[in-house]
Amino acid sequence: MKVLIIGGGGLIGQKLAKSLAGRGTLRGQPISELVLADVIDATTVDAPFAVTTKTCDISDPASVATIIDESTDVIYLLAAVVSAHAEEDFDFGYKINVDGTRNVLERCRTLGTKPVVVFTSSIAVFGGEVPQPFTDDSALNPQISYGVQKAIGEMLLNDYTRKGFVQGRGFRLPTISVRPGKPNRAASGFMSSIFREPLQGLPANCPVDRDFPHFYLSPRKCVENLIKGAELDQADLGPRPSMTMPGRVWTIGQMIDAMTAVAGPEPAKLITWNPQPEIEHILDGWRMDIRPEKAAKLGLTADDSFEDNIRIFLEDDIDA
Amino acid sequence: MKVLIIGGGGLIGQKLAKSLAGRGTLRGQPISELVLADVIDATTVDAPFAVTTKTCDISDPASVATIIDESTDVIYLLAAVVSAHAEEDFDFGYKINVDGTRNVLERCRTLGTKPVVVFTSSIAVFGGEVPQPFTDDSALNPQISYGVQKAIGEMLLNDYTRKGFVQGRGFRLPTISVRPGKPNRAASGFMSSIFREPLQGLPANCPVDRDFPHFYLSPRKCVENLIKGAELDQADLGPRPSMTMPGRVWTIGQMIDAMTAVAGPEPAKLITWNPQPEIEHILDGWRMDIRPEKAAKLGLTADDSFEDNIRIFLEDDIDA
Numbered sequence A, B: 001m002k003v004l005i006i007g008g009g010g011l012i013g014q015k016l017a018k019s020l021a022g023r024g025t026l027r028g029q030p031i032s033e034l035v036l037a038d039v040i041d042a043t044t045v046d047a048p049f050a051v052t053t054k055t056c057d058i059s060d061p062a063s064v065a066t067i068i069d070e071s072t073d074v075i076y077l078l079a080a081v082v083s084a085h086a087e088e089d090f091d092f093g094y095k096i097n098v099d100g101t102r103n104v105l106e107r108c109r110t111l112g113t114k115p116v117v118v119f120t121s122s123i124a125v126f127g128g129e130v131p132q133p134f135t136d137d138s139a140l141n142p143q144i145s146y147g148v149q150k151a152i153g154e155m156l157l158n159d160y161t162r163k164g165f166v167q168g169r170g171f172r173l174p175t176i177s178v179r180p181g182k183p184n185r186a187a188s189g190f191m192s193s194i195f196r197e198p199l200q201g202l203p204a205n206c207p208v209d210r211d212f213p214h215f216y217l218s219p220r221k222c223v224e225n226l227i228k229g230a231e232l233d234q235a236d237l238g239p240r241p242s243m244t245m246p247g248r249v250w251t252i253g254q255m256i257d258a259m260t261a262v263a264g265p266e267p268a269k270l271i272t273w274n275p276q277p278e279i280e281h282i283l284d285g286w287r288m289d290i291r292p293e294k295a296a297k298l299g300l301t302a303d304d305s306f307e308d309n310i311r312i313f314l315e316d317d318i319d320a
């Protein structure tokens, strides 16, 4: 079982790699090799099997050919230009998120080996005039280019799967919180930084009110779901293998209260409350009554409470 | 007012050109020039304004640049590889229907002139596991590559419109019947030929039962709707400017009875009833409880009866 993580140097890629290293198996088989491919130098992980890091740019088909070969069984396609970045640089977003995704699928089609491809879409595909709740049967009506690019990625994945070129499964990730490390250029960045920074004694800004609701998942649960996602039988996925990954809706206020419950009253005092005009129009387009019914039926799960997310962050990212 | 029809040599392009010639105006302004661009040599039309025909292949950006310039006010993007053809030739379908559409939108973006772009999608975007009725808020779940390519075209159109690069409006066309002329490579071809051929004394084959339902529109109504579609105010289109064009559901039996009512019993006797395995899987994926509510609210309309479609065919295509 050879596993490839494209975007393996990113937050989820790294956590997924560590989790696979801990398990040693995927789809009931021992993992023989793990390749971490990224446009940046991915940090390697300790594992009971071979781990290779490779530099690659998915927007270049020749570069994609160097990371996917006949022996690649499972591909996690996590590489992406995230929301605020794609909104700012229209060409770059389409180049990586659309052309890059197509290059990966085309490489699989050319090889004819029908690998499992796990694609990470986003809840940014929902919005606009489509009424809530957003179920797996709701029209995708993204209000940012990143969401459009993810919706196109889903369409491509579904078609390449239907045609038998890959065994695709796509998951619309909730916003991952608490996200460790440095902020990336996602508009949702503050939804992690208002916990991450204060829990380490640093200030952070929140640009929305306490009653702003959003749909969240901890990185640990996300990785669990991505592993389950790879293990699903294609037949169980039906004619639309892209779906929403389970998550839960919390308001900023509930989340801060959860932080206070777990870590005491000091962290919350480090939060400032100033609007950020450059992301306001992105946040305005987000509505959050999302029902991830299909994935839940397939066995994917959400966190039980935001206290859990805070504890998971402290255990996995601060204590470690 | 300079109007460009890309795919202007095709069935709808030609009828639209004639209709524009008859009106002389669009969006309340006199038409000064009409350009018919196509990969084939488009037949010109008589008009009270200049009509130019141009050869172009939308899959080539340089070719697209020769047909869209600063003075192009309204663009009809009708060029496409149709259903059975796109299903057979995967690369060609993506090349024309996805890359070609993107080339047209990119050209508009580069010019910065924000033309009106009327895009023709298809009801082939609906299907799969998504429950009926299919409203404008239903998930697109195409079960053929042509439908996927149209769904991607809609996504692109919506995003380029939201960004202010074009004034886009997309319409999912019902199956056009009765379609005159030679059959094209659409899987729905028989839905016209079983009327077109018998009404002219020729035999035709029907590969489905009398009770097979489908969603139809006459070419004349389609052209009327495309003209209204170009005239809509962008503000009225909302954050999802792609929608289903009105049509009506009839069974093959009802349609044949309508032909008999208009033209007597002889034509129906020329129909043979043999299955066609090569299109069976395409037809299986089509379900037809489609509700074109948004377009209806905007003033687009369907035929009143299939007798009308038969009469329209006789008037517009046989008598003429």
Ligand SMILES: NC(=O)c1ccc[n+]([C@@H]2O[C@H](COP(=O)([O-])OP(=O)(O)OC[C@H]3O[C@@H](n4cnc5c(N)ncnc54)[C@H](O)[C@@H]3O)[C@@H](O)[C@H]2O)c1
Residues within 6 Å of the ligand: A006, A007, A008, A009, A010, A011, A012, A013, A037, A038, A039, A040, A056, A057, A058, A059, A077, A078, A079, A080, A081, A082, A096, A100, A120, A121, A122, A123, A172, A173, A174, A175, A176, A177, A184, A188
């Ligand atoms: N974290 C979230 O809240 C969230 C929410 C919804 C969806 N997602 C999606 O999940 C996936 C992983 O997210 P993440 O949080 O780990 O993001 P991340 O930004 O931490 O990681 C993405 C990785 O992709 C790499 N990459 C970018 N362009 C590349 C290219 N051209 N070729 C190869 N690699 C390239 C980056 O260098 C980065 O290491 C992404 O597809 C993202 O859109 C994440």
Ligand SMILES: NC(=O)c1ccc[n+]([C@@H]2O[C@H](COP(=O)([O-])OP(=O)(O)OC[C@H]3O[C@@H](n4cnc5c(N)ncnc54)[C@H](O)[C@@H]3O)[C@@H](O)[C@H]2O)c1
Residues within 6 Å of the ligand: B006, B007, B008, B009, B010, B011, B012, B013, B037, B038, B039, B040, B056, B057, B058, B059, B077, B078, B079, B080, B081, B082, B096, B100, B120, B121, B122, B123, B172, B173, B174, B175, B176, B177, B184, B188
């Ligand atoms: N007629 C229908 O039942 C129906 C139903 C749903 C959607 N549509 C859509 O409506 C549009 C028009 O349909 P139609 O019935 O007139 O089809 P058609 O096949 O008669 O016309 C399409 C025209 O596009 C031209 N074309 C193809 N590739 C091209 C390229 N690379 N560059 C330039 N021109 C190219 C063809 O030469 C043809 O003249 C298409 O987009 C079609 O997908 C039609």
